[in-house]
Amino acid sequence: MAHAQTPLEPPAEPANSEWQWGGSWTVVGQRLSGADMVDSSKRRQLNTRLDLELQREFSQLPGRFYGQLRTGSGSGLQINTPVFTSAVNTTAFAGSDNHLHDIKSVLAQAWLQFDLDSVVKGLSVVAGKIDPTVFFDHSDLAHDESMKFMNNIFVHNPLLDSGGNYGIDENGFSPGALVQYQTQHEDQANWIWSLGAFGAGNGTNLDQSPSNPFLIVQLRRFGELFPGLQGSAAIYYWTNPKAENVLTAQPEKQAGWGFSGDQQIRQDLAVFVRLSYGGRGVRSFDRALTYGVEQKGNLWGLPEDHIGLAIGRLQPDSVSVLNGAPAFTERSMELLYSHAMSGNWWLSADFQRIQSPGGDSTLPSIRVWGVRSTVKF
Numbered sequence: 001m002a003h004a005q006t007p008l009e010p011p012a013e014p015a016n017s018e019w020q021w022g023g024s025w026t027v028v029g030q031r032l033s034g035a036d037m038v039d040s041s042k043r044r045q046l047n048t049r050l051d052l053e054l055q056r057e058f059s060q061l062p063g064r065f066y067g068q069l070r071t072g073s074g075s076g077l078q079i080n081t082p083v084f085t086s087a088v089n090t091t092a093f094a095g096s097d098n099h100l101h102d103i104k105s106v107l108a109q110a111w112l113q114f115d116l117d118s119v120v121k122g123l124s125v126v127a128g129k130i131d132p133t134v135f136f137d138h139s140d141l142a143h144d145e146s147m148k149f150m151n152n153i154f155v156h157n158p159l160l161d162s163g164g165n166y167g168i169d170e171n172g173f174s175p176g177a178l179v180q181y182q183t184q185h186e187d188q189a190n191w192i193w194s195l196g197a198f199g200a201g202n203g204t205n206l207d208q209s210p211s212n213p214f215l216i217v218q219l220r221r222f223g224e225l226f227p228g229l230q231g232s233a234a235i236y237y238w239t240n241p242k243a244e245n246v247l248t249a250q251p252e253k254q255a256g257w258g259f260s261g262d263q264q265i266r267q268d269l270a271v272f273v274r275l276s277y278g279g280r281g282v283r284s285f286d287r288a289l290t291y292g293v294e295q296k297g298n299l300w301g302l303p304e305d306h307i308g309l310a311i312g313r314l315q316p317d318s319v320s321v322l323n324g325a326p327a328f329t330e331r332s333m334e335l336l337y338s339h340a341m342s343g344n345w346w347l348s349a350d351f352q353r354i355q356s357p358g359g360d361s362t363l364p365s366i367r368v369w370g371v372r373s374t375v376k377f
Contacts, residue, residue: 023052023377026091026146028076030350030370035081035357047074047092049146051108063114063124070171071105081366082358084285084314084330086162087152088368090145093171108173109134122184127177132166132198135178136218136236139262141272141294142310146374149292151334151352154310157258158288159276165240165254165283167200167214174198176213189223189231200242212241231263245282247323254281268296268303278317285330285359287315292334304340309333316359326359348372 027048049072057064076092094104111128126135133143137157142148145155152162160166168174176198183190200214220234236258243254256279262272271293278286290312297305312332321327331354338348350370357363 018056020055021053023050024146025050025375025377027373028089028091028150028370029372030077030089030368032077032079032088032366032368034364035079035083035366042078045074045077045089045092047076047089047094048072049091049093051146061114062117063112065112066109067107067111068109069105070108071103073103077368079366081363082360083354083366084162084358085151085153085158085312085332085354086164088352088354088366089150089370090152090155091150091372106171106173108171120181122182123179124182125177125179129173129175130178130198131173132168132176132196132214132216133161133172135180135194135196136216137234137258137260137274138220138232139260139272139274140230140232141262141270141308142274142290142292146372147338147346147348148294149308149310149334149336150350150370150372151310151312151332153288153312153314153332154290154292154334157260157274157276158290158312158314159256159258159278159283159286160238163276163278163283163285163288165214165238165243165256165278167198167240167242169199174214185223189221189225192220192222194218194220200240214238214240214242225263229264229267231261233259233261233263235259239280243281243283246284246317246320247282252281254283255279256286268298270294282319283317284320284325285314286317289313302340305338307335307337309335314359321359326356326361328356328359328361330357330359331355344376346372346374348374 029046031044052069054067072093075094076089109129111126111130113126116123133156142154178196180194182192195217197213197215216238218234218236222232225231239255241253242251245252258276260274264270273291276288292310294306294308297303314330334352336348336350338346340346352368354366357366
């Protein structure tokens, strides 16, 4: 799924009625080898995506509005070989049958956040059309496909996104609401507790009532977990009553838990890790481990550059294996270098490799080379 980046940061000063806007324009070109294609003539693909964001603080409520419009063209590489990852290019936004000249636009997000400090300091409620990954499973190193890693298993928790457990539509968004409570310490790390309910099944498109929603609860600690070094650690549990059984293709209740963490080792060096386990339901894979490292360019005199390496292991579901599915672990790697061409323009070179795709060790490894341009404004 193609997801949103973190919304514009609210101003540090007292809220005002000024509108804030921003966005990004991303262009990606990729070339693939070692896998069957839906169309064998499309081993090279180009796609583009434009995100426009609008935000306004309301001092009288108090609260804020956030909206996002997404438009794009090009569907990216369409791999026919069975793989656990849902996309080697999470920036690709158009449908699988769309070409570069086929433009698609959606209102991606439109939500209101109400701060309830008058009830309990640090308590807030959010409601509207939301990207759940904005509030759950966040990582500073592996969360923004326009700037960081592009393989979907390194953008979000693999079991939730590539594994299909999120309650989201085909574009990665869903109507829903969440409540969160955040501690307000200034001299130490803070805690935030979040509980969200989002559309599941056809409810993500408002085709049905929001009964039996996708539910997720999270406890996260963030800030200076070690003196002078920023970090974050979150554990979460979810349940989706309308997930799909991979064997029968029928809706079933699925549940699981995950852990997401990132930590600075030095000011210019940081690591991340994600763990997930599917505790209920039959999926294509039910255990996942992804981890990686990012080194900023301070070492070679280019502090706005960075090099990143991510590694992933996705384990096939044991029930699926008993029913004839391949039993080997799908292993993925992504290596990227991002160079700052100017203050708001980055060019990135990217290489990916997927071994034992779909858990089948007899299939050749998949290799993907890519170039990405991102402009922030």
